Amino acid sequence: MVHWAGWIIALYGCAHTTGALTVEGAASHAGAWFSGALWNESFSAMSPAGSAFWFSLESFGIPLILIGLIVVWMYRKDIAPPAFLPWCLIGWTIIDAAVLLLTPWPLMLIAEILLVVGIRRSDRKRSQGRRSPERGDLQGSVTFKAGIETADQST
Numbered sequence: 383m384v385h386w387a388g389w390i391i392a393l394y395g396c397a398h399t400t401g402a403l404t405v406e407g408a409a410s411h412a413g414a415w416f417s418g419a420l421w422n423e424s425f426s427a428m429s430p431a432g433s434a435f436w437f438s439l440e441s442f443g444i445p446l447i448l449i450g451l452i453v454v455w456m457y458r459k460d461i462a463p464p465a466f467l468p469w470c471l472i473g474w475t476i477i478d479a480a481v482l483l484l485t486p487w488p489l490m491l492i493a494e495i496l497l498v499v500g501i502r503r504s505d506r507k508r509s510q511g512r513r514s515p516e517r518g519d520l521q522g523s524v525t526f527k528a529g530i531e532t533a534d535q536s537t
Contacts, residue, residue, distance in 0.1 A: 383496045383503070384456075384496070384500035385500075386493075387468075387496040388450045388454035388456075389450060390489065390492065390496070391453065391497075394450070394490055398443035398446070399441065399444055399447070402443065403439075406434075406437065406438075408434035408438035411430065411435065414429075414431035415431065415439075420432050420435060453497065462501050462504040463497065465505075468495075471490065471494045472494045475494060
């Protein structure tokens with residue numbers, strides 16, 4: 383669950399950033415971005431180039447890509463992400479849903495719920511002194527392979 387949640391979050395961030403740059407045409411303002419045209423711009427009087435910059439490269443897309451990939455990396459290292467992470471993302475998603483109803487926020491909510499459930503399962507397995515059975519990891523004196531418990535003979 384944690385693995386899928388990480389990939390969904392990364393995909394969501396990638397889709398937002400890529401969509402903003404291509405479909406929405408934000409990349410057409412790149413010349414203004416790199417010429418210094420935004421240096422003295424204020425948020426209250428934002429130019430089209432400024433709003434395109436904040437909608438694409440300075441949006442939540444790139445941080446979500448990083449969060450998703452870190453979650454996947456943590457899963458591969460058998461490290462449970464902190465429980466506050468999905469709850470913070472859920473709060474953010476609820477605000478997004480309230481403000482912008484017709485956005486793909488349900489996809490993020492699914493990923494966040496998968497992350498909450500996966501973290502809870504991981505915590506439960508850790509408190510029982512073992513790791514994921516499907517991954518065949520060893521901790522303590524019990525190995526889980528193909529769903530069958532066997533005692534560790536090396537201890």
